[in-house]
Amino acid sequence: MAEDLVLDTAIRDWVLIPLSVVMVLIGVLRYFVSKLMKGSSQIPDPKIVKEGQVIIRARNLRAGANYIPAKSFRARKAYYSNEENGLLHVPKGQAANPQAQMFSDPNMAMDMMKKNLSMIIPQTLTFAWVNFFFSGFVAAKIPFPLTQRFRAMLQNGIDLSTVDVSYVSSRSWYFLNLFGLRGLFSLILGEENATDDTQRMMQMSGFGMDPSKTLGAEKDGLDIVQHEWVLPKFEQRAESVLRKLVK
Amino acid sequence: MVTRTEEEEVNRLENQVENGGGGVWEYLCLVHKLKLRRSDMVLKHGLSILNDSKKRSALGPEEWTLYEQVAVAAMDCQSIDVAKDCIKVLQRKFPGSKRVGRLEAMLLEARGLWSEAENAFSSLLEENPFDQVVHKRRVAMAKAQGNTSAAIDWLNKYLDLFMADHEAWRELAEIYVSLQMYKQAAFCYEELILSQPTVPLYHLAYADVLYTLGGLENLQTAKKYYASTIALTGGKSTRALFGICLCTSAIGQLTKGRNKEDKESPELQSLSAMALEKDYKQRAPGKLSVLSSTLRSLKI
Amino acid sequence: MGAGFLVGVIGVLILSHATYSTIQYRALLKITEEEFSGPPIDVVIELIVSLVLCLWAAMAAPGNFKSIHPQSEENRVVALPANLDFMIFNHRGKIFPLETELKLK
Numbered sequence: 001m002a003e004d005l006v007l008d009t010a011i012r013d014w015v016l017i018p019l020s021v022v023m024v025l026i027g028v029l030r031y032f033v034s035k036l037m038k039g040s041s042q043i044p045d046p047k048i049v050k051e052g053q054v055i056i057r058a059r060n061l062r063a064g065a066n067y068i069p070a071k072s073f074r075a076r077k078a079y080y081s082n083e084e085n086g087l088l089h090v091p092k093g094q095a096a097n098p099q100a101q102m103f104s105d106p107n108m109a110m111d112m113m114k115k116n117l118s119m120i121i122p123q124t125l126t127f128a129w130v131n132f133f134f135s136g137f138v139a140a141k142i143p144f145p146l147t148q149r150f151r152a153m154l155q156n157g158i159d160l161s162t163v164d165v166s167y168v169s170s171r172s173w174y175f176l177n178l179f180g181l182r183g184l185f186s187l188i189l190g191e192e193n194a195t196d197d198t199q200r201m202m203q204m205s206g207f208g209m210d211p212s213k214t215l216g217a218e219k220d221g222l223d224i225v226q227h228e229w230v231l232p233k234f235e236q237r238a239e240s241v242l243r244k245l246v247k
Numbered sequence: 248m249v250t251r252t253e254e255e256e257v258n259r260l261e262n263q264v265e266n267g268g269g270g271v272w273e274y275l276c277l278v279h280k281l282k283l284r285r286s287d288m289v290l291k292h293g294l295s296i297l298n299d300s301k302k303r304s305a306l307g308p309e310e311w312t313l314y315e316q317v318a319v320a321a322m323d324c325q326s327i328d329v330a331k332d333c334i335k336v337l338q339r340k341f342p343g344s345k346r347v348g349r350l351e352a353m354l355l356e357a358r359g360l361w362s363e364a365e366n367a368f369s370s371l372l373e374e375n376p377f378d379q380v381v382h383k384r385r386v387a388m389a390k391a392q393g394n395t396s397a398a399i400d401w402l403n404k405y406l407d408l409f410m411a412d413h414e415a416w417r418e419l420a421e422i423y424v425s426l427q428m429y430k431q432a433a434f435c436y437e438e439l440i441l442s443q444p445t446v447p448l449y450h451l452a453y454a455d456v457l458y459t460l461g462g463l464e465n466l467q468t469a470k471k472y473y474a475s476t477i478a479l480t481g482g483k484s485t486r487a488l489f490g491i492c493l494c495t496s497a498i499g500q501l502t503k504g505r506n507k508e509d510k511e512s513p514e515l516q517s518l519s520a521m522a523l524e525k526d527y528k529q530r531a532p533g534k535l536s537v538l539s540s541t542l543r544s545l546k547i
Numbered sequence: 548m549g550a551g552f553l554v555g556v557i558g559v560l561i562l563s564h565a566t567y568s569t570i571q572y573r574a575l576l577k578i579t580e581e582e583f584s585g586p587p588i589d590v591v592i593e594l595i596v597s598l599v600l601c602l603w604a605a606m607a608a609p610g611n612f613k614s615i616h617p618q619s620e621e622n623r624v625v626a627l628p629a630n631l632d633f634m635i636f637n638h639r640g641k642i643f644p645l646e647t648e649l650k651l652k
Contacts, residue, residue: 044377046376046377046408049377049408049409050407050408050410053408053409053410053411053412054410056411057410057411057438057441057442060411060441060442061441063441063444064440064441064442064444065441067440067441067444068437068440068441069437069468072434072437076437231468231471231472231474231475232471234471234474234475234478235470235471235474235475235515237474237478238474238475238477238478238482238515239474239514239515239518241477241478241481241482241618242477242482242515242518242519242521242522243518245481245482245522245525246518246521246522246525248624248627248628249624249625249626249627249628250621250622250623250624250625251620251621251622251623251624251625252621252622254625254626281628282628282629282631283628283629284629284631284634294650294651297651298651317651319631319634322636323634323636323640324640325636325640325641328650329650329651332650332651333651336651353636356636357636359637379632380632383632383633384632386633387632387633387634387635388635390633390635391635391636391637392637414630414632414633417627417630418630418633421630445617446624446627447617447623447624448624448626448627478618479617479618479624480618480623480624481618481619481620481623483623
């Protein structure tokens, strides 16, 4: 274990604090820029709206199947999942290719571009800035010991294995800020306005998810539901309830 | 759903508010949250807050939702002037807002200017074809004009797209019941039971519809749903108790002379009759004799 | 508050006593230069007792349990919300307008 390093107070004044402040300001700026670029809210495709609603209703049917008589359940099941025109049935080949859909709809591509622009450009810029000015030195020390596994997270940009893990490199400090400032943003910008990078990245990866797949999955789920009417059981329960009441 | 505790809370607050005991804002919030229709109270006491600038500014941003709530209540009470003033305030605050546009269209509706209101709603829909509230207003407007079949058409079109909207299903069920189209109503109530299986009132309404439809199978099913209502309300639903008695007697009449081996749960009827008698004894002793003679006439 | 809270206080006291005796025990071990293999049995018993007491207090002190049964007296659904989205203004109340002095100033 290395001896304690002494960090220059200038590092605190000229790296640690400016970096955090810049990250916060960029976050706020990005929020307003994305708000400006959002433009008029685009109208969703009726097909997609309907698919969402169908899925909710089919899920309700699956969950509450046992509460309706068998006849009604069978009728509904056929309505959802018959092979000709069932609501959940997606004919083969007709499943829209999201890629093609994206290209056919310039609005969608435009929208994605805007989203990307407001996210990637400031990120690359700040990253380049941090890399250029502050790369390769220790900027902070966290007040508790950590295991070796955190080295990749906290000492990005320092290739020394002898430095204690609780020291944080400047580049890692940037990453910590990037992902850790969500709470602060939700305080500054209001609860739901927090620009959440991690969540947005999730959205990006989930983007273009095939809606026909969810429909198909829902259909499979519906197919295996065994209908077992619970109402006769309720009759017994009602009897016991009444017996208690009458007593 | 309005549960027992919430109902008590509302009634307590309403009493308190009526007697000038404060808690007006809490009362209005609760009414809003539970979606109750107590327009006269909301209008009276909401205005008392809105006219008091100190109280009004204490609300912060909630002030505007209160304006909206009071405007709708005023329309419901036919105080067109108040509604107009509220909407004007909102307009000044949020120019070009669709939510305010909706209120304006509703004001036209409340004044009975049907074609103007229709135009206003159509233009709102052109801007945003997925505005569920506007779609629903159109249904309500058709209903208000007494044009139930048009209302059903609109609702069916709406439900074709927004089929997970249980409030619309409920409205459709009620319209169908009012037109005595019980089979269709039964379908809607099934849909409601599916979306909220633990609400006894849907079970009860479904049972009512099935009982009205008649036929042995329907009656047996109806009895089961009355039983589930009893189970879900802890036997406190008088209507369900009566329903059990009626269903049993109707089933008995239909199966008279036939083999009685499939007579299920014979106890349920006597138990619910006893529960009814006990309930009447407690809450309306004067009517007890009427009840017992009715029950006697139901017995086979 | 009341009994539950008192039990919680007792639990915390026992817990701190267990901590204190562990520290004492370790100091003793340092003097006698023995290896620490585990806490003595009375400390373990104290820990278990305090755990049970604190758990009980945490359940009892903050408030009463509420029923989750739909048929219970508190949870019983007694009314549906008025379907406000479908509210119509063309109703009987039209004939009886409210007091006219209501006005927004």
